[in-house]
Amino acid sequence: MVVTKEKMEAWLRRILGVDKVKLGLLDYIARIPRVKDLTDVASGTPVLVRGDLDCKPGAKVGEGDIRLRSMKETLEIGRSRGWIQVIFGHIGRDPQLSLDKVCKRLGEILGCEIKFISDWFDPANLTIRPELVEAIKAAKPGDFILLENTRKYDIERVLWKAKPADIPNLAEKLAKVANEFAEKVARVYVHEAFSAGSLDTSSVVVPAAMDKVALGEYAYGEFSGPLADCLNAQLVISSGLKIDKLDDLQAMIDRGKIRWVFTAGSLAMGLIKAAYQLEGKDFCIGVQEDPAHKDQPYYIPPERVEQAKKMIAEGRQKGIQFVMPVDFVLQDGRVASTLGPQDQQFDVGPATLDLFEKKIGEFLEWAKTLNEPAIAFHNGVFGKFEDPRFEAGTKRFMAQLKRMKDAGVRVYVGGGEGGKALELYGQPDWVTHNFTAGGTVLNALGSEPVPFLVALEMAATKSF
Ligand SMILES: Nc1ncnc2c1ncn2[C@@H]1O[C@H](COP(=O)(O)OP(=O)(O)OP(=O)(O)O)[C@@H](O)[C@H]1O
Ligand SMILES: O=C(O)[C@H](O)COP(=O)(O)O
Incomplete structure (x- = not known):
């Protein structure tokens, strides 16, 4: 389908949330086909696969390549059907980063040579380079081609900071890019990049011009299994650096199942x-409330405190328990229960961990009263854990995940930094499931939809 500028404007209004459609995670999953459903795509057909390539493969297969292994089932389905699979995706945020090592490792996982195209796009004319067109022509059924880091080209990143007012300017260029892919690369698109939750052109624009789209088997399985289960979590541990996770926490509370909120x-x-303010008192949070730090990621503006007040007041009325830190490790390593205006907290203190352990015990008692296993979702880290002075909170709490799992609770870790902490301080079997993505998981459970699901749903239902 050729995408006009007007169609692309409508598409971008949905992608950037200007036009909203109220769909839940399960609606998206029900409306987007799975790769298994693409039974009428003939052998020899080129198929674009948005891959989960953002990883650092270690010395041998199995090390640092879980995202690549997660794509295997989908790629094998395509190979068995004789598709020519053109895999593309990003690595990191630096446009200079190369996928050459990823290409080699993916070849090892699939047991074959993968043709690597290092320069496949002409950014001056927004066209696909002849090298890629020739490579597709020369490919045999079942072959794989892998394209260099999509973020190498500026057009991949234009939507990251786009505002609604930018849509008319961007629509023509992005329509051209989508049409180039459909004309010169493939008209069938498979999304097997569970973690690609950003507004990358490859995952949120290219599907617009495709005849057929589908979710890969791994992504489908993650959304319809563990993530669908997390929608019913009764306990959430919401931690990390940025206060905007409050919106996601609010969305989880609004779904109505949450009874326990731990935050750190x-x-x-x-x-x-x-x-404190709800009790008519105040509590100094140090530099985190100092407007001189307003450009820092840890800054908490007054409106976020207001939002938190409403959340806590309404939540308590519904019977939700909020469990919060009572002591902190400060910038100089001091442990304190209060902060001065120049202080900054970098970890929770030991009294907090004692309190959290006691409260997890209470949760487990409460969970025994349920007719089915309770569900807990853990996101983020308790402090600046990369620095050994501030790792104790994140490290010690990991044992509570195991304790809950051992007691029969289904325990999920929302990838990202929390997932890294589990790998560092725990064992994979301490939890029911550790997601291979952070941002996508929070989006799926939180306040904003997952951008690539919005794109796939529009493309599948041709509703734009
Ligand atoms: N006081 C702090 N509390 C928590 N994290 C901190 C703190 N100071 C610095 N950090 C750092 O911020 C990062 C975690 O931030 P944040 O939770 O926003 O990350 P994220 O990548 O979104 O994580 P996730 O994907 O698990 O949600 C970690 O690298 C952590 O070390
Ligand atoms: O590592 C990730 O979480 C994904 O690859 C997404 O990366 P991004 O946050 O740079 O879009």
Whole structure:
């Protein structure tokens, strides 16, 4: 389908959330076909696969390549059907980063040579280079081609900071890019990049021009299995650096199942301040509330404290327990239960961990009263854990995940930094499932839809 500028404007309004459609995660999953459903795509057909390539393969297969292995089932389905699969995707945020090592490792996983195209796009004319067109022509059924880092080209990143007012300017260029892919690369598109939650052109624009789209088997399995289960979590541990995770927490609470909220990390300071203010008192959160730090990721503006107050007040009325830190490790390593205006917290203190352990015990008692296993979702880290001075909170709490799992709770870790912490301080079997993505998981459970699901749903239902 050729995408006009007007169609692309409508498409971008949905992608950027200007036009909203109220769909839940399960609606998206029901409306998007799976790769298994593409039974009428003939052998020899080129198929674009948006891959989960953002990883650092270690010395041998199995090391640092879980995202590549997660694509195997989908790629094998395509190979068995004789498709010519053109895999593309990003690595990191630096446009200079190369996928050459990823290409080699993917070849090892699939047991074949993968043709690597290092320069496949002409950014001056927004066209696909002849090298790629020739490579597709020369490919045999079942072959794989892998394209260099999509973020090498500026057009991949134009939507990251786009505002609604930019849509008319961007629509023509992005329509051209989508049409180039459909004309010169493939008209069938498979998304097997569970972690690609950003507004990359490859995953949120290219599907617009495709005749057929589908979700890969791994992505489908993650959404319809563990993520669908997390929608019913009764306990959430919301931690990390940035206060905007409050929106996601609110969305989880609004779904109505949450009964216990544990919070830690720098974002918890906003909730602590809010809880004090609800009692007519105040609590200094140090530099995190100092407007001189307003450009820092840990800054908590007054409106976020107001938002937290409303969340706590309404939540308590519904019977939700909010469990918050009571002591902190400060910038110089001091442990304190209060902060001065120049202080910054970088970890929770030992009294907090004692409190959290006691409260997990209470949760487990409460969970025994349910007719089915309880569900817990853990996101983020309790402090700046990469620095050994501030790792104790994140490290010690990992044992509570195991404790819950051992007691029969289904325990999920939302990838990202929390997932890294589990790998560092725990064992994979301490939890029911550790997601291979952070941002996508929070989007799926939180306040904003997953951008690539919005794109795939529009492309599948031709509703734009
Ligand atoms: N006081 C703090 N509390 C929590 N994290 C902090 C703090 N200070 C610095 N950080 C750092 O911020 C990062 C975590 O931030 P954040 O939770 O926003 O990350 P994320 O990548 O979104 O994580 P996730 O994907 O698990 O949600 C970690 O690298 C952590 O070390
Ligand atoms: O590592 C990730 O979480 C994904 O590859 C997404 O990366 P991004 O946050 O750079 O879009």
